[in-house]
Each structure stands twice: as C-alpha cells, then as structure tokens.
Amino acid sequence: MKRTLHLAVAQMGPIQKNHTRSEVVARLSELMRDAAARGARWITFPELTLTTFFPRWALEDPAEVHAYFEREMPGKETQPLFDLARKLGVGFYLGYAELDGDRQFNTSILVDRGEIIGKYRKIHIPGDAEPQEGYPIQHLEKKYFLVGDLGFPVYEAPEARIGMCICNDRRWPETYRVMGLQSVDVVMVGYNTPIAYGRRGEPAHLPFLHNHLSLQASAYQNTCWVAAAAKAGVEEGIPMIGGSCIVAPTGEIAVQALSEDDEVINYVCDLDMANGYRSNIFNFARHRRPEHYQAIVERVGAEPTSL
C-alpha cells in the first residue's frame, strides 16, 4: 500500500495595514476548514501570515515595529486557529514575526493538531538594513530580522519527516540539501515575493519563473515534496506573485493556485515516489563526494580566484 500524505497549501490574498489579527485569523480559519473538508492532513500558510508585509517600510518607532511581532504563540488572537486545528485534526505551517525577548526573527512553526512540534527561523534574510536608492521598492528585512539560529531542522511528524524554510531561503540550494541529508519527506515554505525586486531592470516575468524553478529543482534534487504558499496580489500598492504550488519529488508541479487571492489547493502525495530516486540516481551515500564540496562551507562570498 502506498504511503500517502494529503497536503494542502493555503495561498492568501493581500493583507493590508489596517487589517486586524482577528480578521486575518478568521480568513486562515476559513481556509483551514476548506482544506480539512477536502481531507487534507497538513496545511501550509504563507510567510508573515498575520500582518501586512511590513519590511517594505522603514519604521523607526519601536512600538510601531513591535506591533507587527508576536510575543507569544499562540497568543490571544491566534489561539482560535490552534483550537480549530485540534478540532479538525489537522496540522499546519504558519509564518509570523517573532519577538523573543528583544530579538526579532522571521519565524515559522509546525503545529500538529494544536501542539507546536517544530520551529524554524529564517536564515537567508534578503534585502537591506537601510533603504536603498534606485530600487522601485524597498525590502528591509535585514533591518528587522536577525539571522535564524536554529539551523534547518527536520521534524518527525506522525506520517512524514517535515522541514521548513521561508521565502528567500527557497532560492538557496543549501537550504534543501541540509534537509535532504536528514531524509526530509516534505518541505513547507511560505513567501511574500514582490514583482520587480530581484535586480534592477529585471523583466516582470522572471519572478514567476524563479519561484517555480527554485522549488521544482530542489524538490527533484532532494527527492522531497515541497508545499509552497504565497501571499499574493496587490498589498499596500505593491504587486506580489502568487504561484502557490505543491511540487513532487519528480520536480513536477502537482497542483498550483491560479488566483492572486485566498485559495486552497491540495494533493494526495505519494511519499514513496521518492524511493526510486533515493535508491538509484540520488542515492546520496553512493554518489555524493563531500571532499570536493569544502568550498561551500569554507568560502562565503564569490571570489574571482580559483580554489
């Protein structure tokens, strides 16, 4: 009998600045009910799901900044989502801004039927610490978030080994490889990706290609399923890509969201699909040659000098 896991991804439309946590949690709850009604066992929500994507602004007032962060999880406004998940018997990935003492992280958690079973803090923080001239939009994540300090952990959920990453992490092959080496079955990732950020003058079609290309290649190269959830649509005047999807270990997109709004997609994933690759072409133990990979940990930046 196939070892299957029914995954859902809950893409979200924009969350504007004046939307309250309670309004957002009501939308998340609706999406969770939809996914559960289809039979999904796990639901991936986006990055920084509870508020608008505030790192587009340079905020100086600490009180204004901290209003976007969660001091406890679940908190008063998020407790209903945990309760609903317990009632429905589902698990979920949720991204949020975490305030831990005075440390700020871009965080995701894995919650199984109301209990937190895993946490990840974003490692590849993109953008800048100060506003940059010449960019059509600002992306100030380095102003607000420390580099994650939890590595890339993989958690033993009841049906599968689940790992997490957040947004820009998905473009870095190291992210998935560290999880692939822990035999990850499913990687969940939430993202907020504005159009026209990657490089100055970048053609507008490229962020869509880059999103799927990164997700598909890494699913294939690490023989895992990837469940990717966007916050999409025009948020505070900034258009963001959708393209939420569930990718198979074949590198194929099994299902994708076609809207730029709140939308659930789901797929019954065959967790054994990876086995053929893991025993042959991607049998890491037989084929990997770390003695030739040292530069990956020894060199940080790219240098025009030979090793």
Place this chain on the structure above:
Amino acid sequence: MKRTLHLAVAQMGPIQKNHTRSEVVARLSELMRDAAARGARWITFPELTLTTFFPRWALEDPAEVHAYFEREMPGKETQPLFDLARKLGVGFYLGYAELDGDRQFNTSILVDRGEIIGKYRKIHIPGDAEPQEGYPIQHLEKKYFLVGDLGFPVYEAPEARIGMCICNDRRWPETYRVMGLQSVDVVMVGYNTPIAYGRRGEPAHLPFLHNHLSLQASAYQNTCWVAAAAKAGVEEGIPMIGGSCIVAPTGEIAVQALSEDDEVINYVCDLDMANGYRSNIFNFARHRRPEHYQAIVERVGAEPTSL
C-alpha cells in the same frame, strides 16, 4: 559597452560502435566550422564525444575497454580538431575517456585555439560497477571510471571564467555552487542521457524535464551561463535525450536544439547580465550562511535523523 561572449553548443547525433575516431572527428570539425562561421568564440561538445557510450555494456577484455580511451590528448586522430580550432580562432570543450597510466577517468578539457587550458574529471559517477537486475538498460560508469581528483576548477579564459562538469554532475547543486563561489561566468557540460534510467518505472517525459530543470536552476542560483551539449538519438538501440541548450543567469533557456542529430546552436551571451543578481539577491558574501551548511560536507548519505 556590454561584455559579451558568443557561445555555441554542438549537439551530436548517435555514434555507433563501428564509427571510427576519424569519422567522429570529421563530424566535430564540420560542427566547429558551422559554429565559427556564425561567429561563435567557444563551442561545447558532448560527454565521451569520440566514441559510442560504451558504459552501457559490461566489457571484460581490457584491450576492448582501452580501445574506448585516449592515452594522449591530442592524439593522432584528434590533432586535426585542435589544428582547425587554432585556424578558426575558437575554443572548445571536449569530453572523452581518459587513460592516465592505469587510471581511467571520464574527462573533459577546455582548449583555447589549439592549446589545452583546463581539465576536469567527472566527480559524480552514476550507475553501478556491476550489471543490475530489473533495469531496462545498464549504466556501468562506476565499473569504468574513478571519481575525479581535480575538484571543480574554474579557468581564466581570455574573455570569461569558464568551469566544466560532465553529465550527471549537472544534477547536483554542489557542482555549480563550488564553481559559483569562484565567480564562474560560463559552465560547459556535455551529457549522454538515456531515456528510462533515473528510476524504475519512471514516466518517459521526466528525463527531459530533469535535464532542463537542473541546468536552469543552477544557472540562476549561481548567476552564470550554462552551455549544455547532448549526444542524442538512438545509439546502439538505446534512445537518448537531446535538449542541448544555452541557459542564461536568469534561468531562461536562451536557445535550444530541436533535433536529435548533429546540430549547432549559438547565442551571444551578455556576461554582465549576472551583475544585477550578484550585487543584490545573490550577493553571496552578504547572504550566505555557511555556519548552517556544515551538514553538506559532514554528512555523505541521507539519514532519517535530525542534525
């Protein structure tokens, strides 16, 4: 003024067992003349370009095996190709089976206007050392080739920093990352990829997806051009994929071969296209976090245990 480099890829149709080196070199020369006439400066030829893809057979007679290998490069039969390249003022990547004393490698060289300026020996040797039951075709590279001992060097050619890899190497993100960390501008790769090898029962469309997916994601993630040359068509009864292409640092396929035969494709590559990415989203020095990548060199195989 843009810093451009005119690249060509010379895909080859099948080379059967009874084809002589001289016949093959005549085909390579014809392809080289075609590429040079279009104005190309560098030409990528396939993996194991000089003979049929012999690792599909379990050969036991050392003389029969060694007949597929080159003891010197250039040798008597390959010298005309070097002479032609000097005359035409072009450089090329050539894959061949190398006999170095009694050591056998799957090798490629970088030849600039008749002079060898770089060598690479394939590191990710796929397949098996002995025939395997249950596979529709055999792939016995581990029987014939040692793991390469030269790392992933990047060579300073006059116009660009050029790196090489061979066939299965292109599926492994470590391959390109080690070269990306050396600011590689162009990665050249030759391949022989039979349909229906990756895993038992794999649908026939997947090898085509996996080829482009691996090439495109790695070009994007390492901000380099990739020039990929297939040996295609039905060789000794075994169908192999074509899909030779030149991929941009945007991850886009700039040009691709549509035949399964000898065919030249070419593109004038903007080497500065990478700069926008290298200074922002893929500024490795600012964003990479090797302290969280240790598993990539410390763990060889995948293990269902957390780090």
